[in-house]
Amino acid sequence: MTRLLQTVGFLTLAARSGALFAIFGPPVLSPAAPTSADVISMETRASGCYLFDGGPNDAVVTTAGTTITIVVPARVNAFCNFPTTTRSYVVGRFPPGVYTLKAFYLPHPLSGGGPPRLMGQRPVTVAPYGDASAVPIPSLTAFAAALLAALCAVVAAVEQGRRRSRLR
Structure with missing residues (x-):
């Protein structure tokens, strides 16, 4: 026992x-x-x-x-x-x-x-998915946007001038 x-x-x-x-x-x-x-x-x-x-x-x-x-x-x-x-x-x-x-x-x-x-x-x-504050959206400043628009206008004018000279 x-x-x-x-x-x-x-x-x-x-x-x-x-x-x-x-x-x-x-x-x-x-x-x-x-x-x-x-x-x-x-x-x-x-x-x-x-x-x-x-x-x-x-x-x-x-x-x-x-x-x-x-x-x-x-x-x-x-x-x-x-x-x-x-x-x-x-x-x-x-x-x-x-x-x-x-x-x-x-x-x-x-x-x-x-x-x-x-x-x-x-x-x-x-957290919410795709929170706007978490992922910044790339954008241009006002000056950069104006400069880009001017550059596009110059390129378009030059291209139009080339086309006219080829037609003559």
Whole structure:
């Protein structure tokens, strides 16, 4: 009986000791300064007790007002022996505005399941695509435009003079 208690105690301590190395990195967005034409993706890192499941399109993305919620599937390991992994998930396109992105992970049913758990949140500012202030339109000054018009008039007059001389 003592041997059984020692074994159970050891396994319990071994399972809990790795919790110090359980990491979820904060969500990082790509591109860093998105426009309404960009597809936003979120990259996050996990290690120790957590491992992300699925591919880039396996996240569930919902919006409510200015809050964007993304839930990604994950596995939880009691022995905390998963390697460090980085995953990228597609969040989507959004109209111009200021949003709050909340990233959650959903434990796999074989890992104990449960409700989604918060990994992190961050503000997201989506700029309008083709903002006139962001891309200046090249234009001439009034003096340069007048000079160009005069040059065009001189070239047209010279060309017309050549045509008349050929007709004679």
